Amino acid sequence: MEKLLYTKDPSLRVEGFQKVEELPEELEKAVVLVDIDTVGVSSLPDLKEGGNIPVAITSKSIPGYTIKLVSLGFYDVLRKPIDEERLRRILQRLDGSQKVQRIIYIHRQEEEISGELCKELCSIVGNPEGKMREVLLRVGKAASLDVPVLFVGETGVGKEVFAKALWKTSRRWNGPFVAINCSAVPSELLEAELFGYEKGAFTGAISSKEGLIESAKGGVLFLDEIGDLPLHLQPKLLRVLQEKKVRRLGSTKEIHCDFRLISATNKDLKRLVKEGKFREDLYYRISTVEIYIPPLRERKDDIPLLVDCILQNISRETGKRIVGYTEGFLKKVLSYNWPGNVRELENALTRAVSSCSGVVLQEEDLDIVTQDYEDYSLESLEDALRREVRRLIEGGERNIYYTLMDRLSKAIVREAFSLLKGNYSKTARTLGINRLTLKKMLQEGARCVPRV
Numbered sequence: 046m047e048k049l050l051y052t053k054d055p056s057l058r059v060e061g062f063q064k065v066e067e068l069p070e071e072l073e074k075a076v077v078l079v080d081i082d083t084v085g086v087s088s089l090p091d092l093k094e095g096g097n098i099p100v101a102i103t104s105k106s107i108p109g110y111t112i113k114l115v116s117l118g119f120y121d122v123l124r125k126p127i128d129e130e131r132l133r134r135i136l137q138r139l140d141g142s143q144k145v146q147r148i149i150y151i152h153r154q155e156e157e158i159s160g161e162l163c164k165e166l167c168s169i170v171g172n173p174e175g176k177m178r179e180v181l182l183r184v185g186k187a188a189s190l191d192v193p194v195l196f197v198g199e200t201g202v203g204k205e206v207f208a209k210a211l212w213k214t215s216r217r218w219n220g221p222f223v224a225i226n227c228s229a230v231p232s233e234l235l236e237a238e239l240f241g242y243e244k245g246a247f248t249g250a251i252s253s254k255e256g257l258i259e260s261a262k263g264g265v266l267f268l269d270e271i272g273d274l275p276l277h278l279q280p281k282l283l284r285v286l287q288e289k290k291v292r293r294l295g296s297t298k299e300i301h302c303d304f305r306l307i308s309a310t311n312k313d314l315k316r317l318v319k320e321g322k323f324r325e326d327l328y329y330r331i332s333t334v335e336i337y338i339p340p341l342r343e344r345k346d347d348i349p350l351l352v353d354c355i356l357q358n359i360s361r362e363t364g365k366r367i368v369g370y371t372e373g374f375l376k377k378v379l380s381y382n383w384p385g386n387v388r389e390l391e392n393a394l395t396r397a398v399s400s401c402s403g404v405v406l407q408e409e410d411l412d413i414v415t416q417d418y419e420d421y422s423l424e425s426l427e428d429a430l431r432r433e434v435r436r437l438i439e440g441g442e443r444n445i446y447y448t449l450m451d452r453l454s455k456a457i458v459r460e461a462f463s464l465l466k467g468n469y470s471k472t473a474r475t476l477g478i479n480r481l482t483l484k485k486m487l488q489e490g491a492r493c494v495p496r497v
C-alpha cells in the first residue's frame with residue numbers, strides 16, 4: 046500500500062494521494078482525508094483512535110452540514126474538488142500542534158453511501174447493519190433522481206422522517222418542504238388548501254390564496270396519508286403531476302409549478318385500487334420509487350439505539366436527568382411488539398421518564414402490556430385489549446380499530462393454519478371463513494399494513 050508522506054512540500058498535489066478502499070492497519074498520526082460522500086462517517090471513531098486527524102471531503106454544500114461534521118469530530122471540512130491551497134493551510138495549521146507524518150485519502154467507489162448522509166443529517170437512528178440499511182440505501186439512491194417517491198409503512202415507522210431526509214439530500218434541498226396530511230383536513234377544505242383559490246371562488250373566499258402545490262415550487266410537496274385523498278381530487282392531482290401546472294379554484298389561469306412529490310401511506314394502495322377507492326393511474330404516477338419501511342417489531346435491533354437516543358432527547362427537553370435503565374427495563378421494551386412503532390416508543394418512554402423517581406429507569410416505569418402473560422382466558426384477553434385501546438388512544442394513535450383487528454385476525458389465522466399443519470381447506474372450514482379469504486390473509490400477513 047503506497048502512502049504519501051507529508052513533507053511540507055509546497056508543490057504537494059492532491060492527485061498524488063493514496064486512495065484506499067479500506068482503512069489501513071496503521072494510521073498513527075495521519076491526516077486522513079475521508080471522502081464522506083462515498084465512505085460515510087461510521088469510520089470516524091476508528092480513525093480518531095491513535096491520534097489521527099480526520100478531515101471530511103464532500104461535494105455537498107448543505108446548510109449546517111459543515112457544523113454537523115465538525116461537531117461529529119472532523120477537524121475540518123473540504124469541498125470537492127479539493128482546493129489545494131485550503132488543504133495546505135490546514136496542514137500548516139496542524140503542523141505546529143501535531144506531528145503529522147502522512148496523509149491518506151480514503152475513498153470508496155460506491156455511491157450507495159448517500160444513504161448514510163441521510164442518516165447523519167436527519168438524525169435517523171438505526172442499526173447500520175440491520176434492516177434500516179436497505180431503507181437508507183434506497184432513500185440515498187432515490188435522492189439523486191427527481192421522481193415521485195411513495196413511502197409505505199405502518200403508522201409511526203418514520204415515513205415523514207425519511208421523506209425529509211430524501212428532500213434534504215436531493216437537489217431540491219434549498220427549496221421548501223411543504224407537508225399536508227390528507228386525512229387530517231376535511232375533503233371540502235383539502236381542495237382549496239392544495240390548489241389555492243381566487244377571491245370569490247366560494248363563500249368565505251374573501252381574498253385569493255396560493256395553494257400548497259404552488260407553495261412547494263422548487264421544493265417538495267409531501268402528501269401524508271395519500272390513501273385518504275378523496276376520489277374526486279385524484280384526477281386533479283394527476284393532471285397537475287402530468288402537466289406541471291395548477292389552476293386555482295375560481296380561476297382559468299394555469300400556473301406553472303415545478304415540485305417533487307413525495308407521498309406516504311399506511312394503507313395498501315394496491316388493494317384500494319382494486320376496491321375502486323384509489324385511481325390506478327395516480328397510483329403508478331406517485332410510486333415511481335416505492336420504499337417500504339418495516340415496522341419496529343421486525344427490526345428489534347434498532348430498539349436499543351432508539352431508546353438511547355429518545356431518552357437523551359427527553360432528558361434534554363424536560364430537564365429530568367436519566368442516566369440509564371435496568372436490564373429488566375430493556376427486556377420489557379424488547380418483548381413488546383410496538384404496533385404504534387417509533388412514535389409509540391417515544392410516548393411510552395416519555396411516560397416512563399415522568400413516572401421514574403430516580404435516575405435509572407426500572408421495569409415498572411414502563412406501562413406497557415407485554416405479550417408474555419400467563420393467563421390465557423378470554424377475559425384476560427379482553428382486559429389486555431381494553432388496556433391496549435386505552436394506551437393507543439392516550440398515545441394519540443389513529444386507525445386503532447384497523448390496527449387491532451388486523452393483528453388479531455392475522456394472529457388467529459396464522460395460529461390455526463400452523464396447528465392444522467398448513468392445510469388450507471381444513472383451516473378455512475375450522476375457522477369458518479372462505480378458502481380464498483384465508484389465502485389472501487396469509488399472503489398479506491407478512492406486510493401487516495392496517496387497511497380499511
Ligand SMILES: Nc1ncnc2c1ncn2[C@@H]1O[C@H](COP(=O)(O)OP(=O)(O)OP(=O)(O)O)[C@@H](O)[C@H]1O
Pocket residue numbers: 168169170171198199200201202203204205206207269309310311387388391
Ligand atoms: N429511525 C428513526 N430515528 C429517529 N426517530 C425516528 C425514526 N423513525 C421515526 N422516528 C420518530 O418517530 C416519530 C414518528 O415518525 P414519523 O412521523 O416520521 O412517522 P410516520 O410513519 O410518518 O407516521 P404516520 O404514518 O402516523 O404519519 C417521530 O417523532 C420521528 O422523529
